[in-house]
Amino acid sequence: MSDHRIGIVGLGVISRAYLETLQGAAGVRITAVADLDAQRAADVAAGLPGARALTPAELYADPEVDTVLNLTIPAAHDEVALAAIAAGKDVYGEKPLTATLEAAHTVVSAADAAGRRVGCAPDTVLGAGVQTARAAVEAGMIGQPVSATATWLSRGHEAWHPQPDFYYREGGGPLLDMGPYYLTALVQLLGPVAWVQGASSRARDTRTIATGPRAGESIPVEVETHVTGVLGHVGGALSTVTFSFDAVATRAEPIEVHGVDGMLVLPDPNHFSGAVHLRRAGSPESEELPVSAGYEDAARGVGLLDFVAGPGRASGDVALHVLDVMTSLLESAAAGERVSLGSTAVVPSPVPLTTRADWHGGAQA
Numbered sequence: 001m002s003d004h005r006i007g008i009v010g011l012g013v014i015s016r017a018y019l020e021t022l023q024g025a026a027g028v029r030i031t032a033v034a035d036l037d038a039q040r041a042a043d044v045a046a047g048l049p050g051a052r053a054l055t056p057a058e059l060y061a062d063p064e065v066d067t068v069l070n071l072t073i074p075a076a077h078d079e080v081a082l083a084a085i086a087a088g089k090d091v092y093g094e095k096p097l098t099a100t101l102e103a104a105h106t107v108v109s110a111a112d113a114a115g116r117r118v119g120c121a122p123d124t125v126l127g128a129g130v131q132t133a134r135a136a137v138e139a140g141m142i143g144q145p146v147s148a149t150a151t152w153l154s155r156g157h158e159a160w161h162p163q164p165d166f167y168y169r170e171g172g173g174p175l176l177d178m179g180p181y182y183l184t185a186l187v188q189l190l191g192p193v194a195w196v197q198g199a200s201s202r203a204r205d206t207r208t209i210a211t212g213p214r215a216g217e218s219i220p221v222e223v224e225t226h227v228t229g230v231l232g233h234v235g236g237a238l239s240t241v242t243f244s245f246d247a248v249a250t251r252a253e254p255i256e257v258h259g260v261d262g263m264l265v266l267p268d269p270n271h272f273s274g275a276v277h278l279r280r281a282g283s284p285e286s287e288e289l290p291v292s293a294g295y296e297d298a299a300r301g302v303g304l305l306d307f308v309a310g311p312g313r314a315s316g317d318v319a320l321h322v323l324d325v326m327t328s329l330l331e332s333a334a335a336g337e338r339v340s341l342g343s344t345a346v347v348p349s350p351v352p353l354t355t356r357a358d359w360h361g362g363a364q365a
């Protein structure tokens with residue numbers, strides 16, 4: 001069978017991780033790259049045998065591209081996805097699916113109408129960490145799940161990202177940026193969400209870039225920078241979540257899941273693996289669970305390989321539902337009222353334990 005041909009649009013910071021995974025992976029080939037910055041595309045293509053530097057418009061129209069990998073900033077996700085779909089391509093993109101829920105519906109509807117597929121990060125939830133925890137929940141190790149906590153707090157990405165503007169514009173903020181990892185994990189563990197109640201705040205109206213050529217420059221803050229709330233899952237469990245760019249650090253566990261017979265502590269869902277700990281009712285100690293499910297030694301891009309192999313667990317439908325959870329939390333925070341969700345999602349099939357040799361199939365990056 002011939003290789004599935006990938007065209008990448010958006011060649012910034014995260015593109016390096018994808019290039020590392022995709023180069024040499026069995027069954028796929030990067031045939032074209034594009035960016036608004038033509039020099040960036042030329043530089044990347046120069047290091048990628050077989051790939052051509054194109055303009056974005058040329059890439060969408062290119063007959064040598066089957067799937068467009070959309071690694072642009074959130075505000076451009078819908079524009080790029082719609083152009084790719086209109087040109088008859090499948091599209092897999094970085095999170096969040098789009099900057100607004102309305103745009104997400106437009107993208108998913110356009111894909112449905114055109115018979116194209118949409119996939120979306122995060123794919124970290126397909127790794128051994130979240131999948132081992134999910135297997136434990138599904139095996140009844142904590143009994144009936146009752147609640148979960150998900151916590152991510154930091155000082156803000158301007159501390160390390162040289163172009164952090166998008167984190168402080170619509171489609172950014174700690175919730176839309178980091179929420180997808182945690183909330184997609186909660187959907188994997190506890191199922192879709194029926195309603196949310198949120199609260200939010202914004203400590204500062206400007207931020208200062210700390211690194212790169214623009215270090216010292218002040219940028220405006222247009223989004224809420226501390227968001228917290230409760231999610232009511234369809235199955236009845238309640239998750240309490242916190243996301244913040246207004247903290248120095250946290251010592252909270254990234255995710256805990258509590259059931260009537262036990263509790264689970266998950267590793268950072270921004271990573272693919274890490275220890276999962278189980279504490280059973282009546283036991284004074286936690287035990288580390290052996291890895292039992294998920295893509296082992298995974299890296300960004302494994303979700304695209306899963307999507308290419310089909311049907312694609314990092315799906316547009318799950319991403320749309322998670323975006324609905326996030327935008328509804330912000331809407332609830334602004335209104336001071338509980339918001340019922342208009343979307344739901346089918347939890348993708350669990351990932352059986354899969355070695356790197358089996359999911360990557362090619363040379364080690």
Ligand SMILES: NC(=O)c1ccc[n+]([C@@H]2O[C@H](COP(=O)([O-])OP(=O)(O)OC[C@H]3O[C@@H](n4cnc5c(N)ncnc54)[C@H](O)[C@@H]3O)[C@@H](O)[C@H]2O)c1
Nearest residue numbers: 010011012013014035036037056071072073074076094095
């Ligand atoms: N940086 C990270 O560590 C990280 C981690 C995980 C996910 N992500 C996600 O990846 C995406 C990209 O983040 P990044 O940090 O690489 O951003 P970045 O700003 O470093 O790179 C984005 C690139 O997209 C290009 N671009 C923007 N609009 C475009 C358009 N309409 N057409 C073609 N090119 C366009 C820009 O010129 C730039 O080269 C975001 O959705 C982000 O949430 C980033």
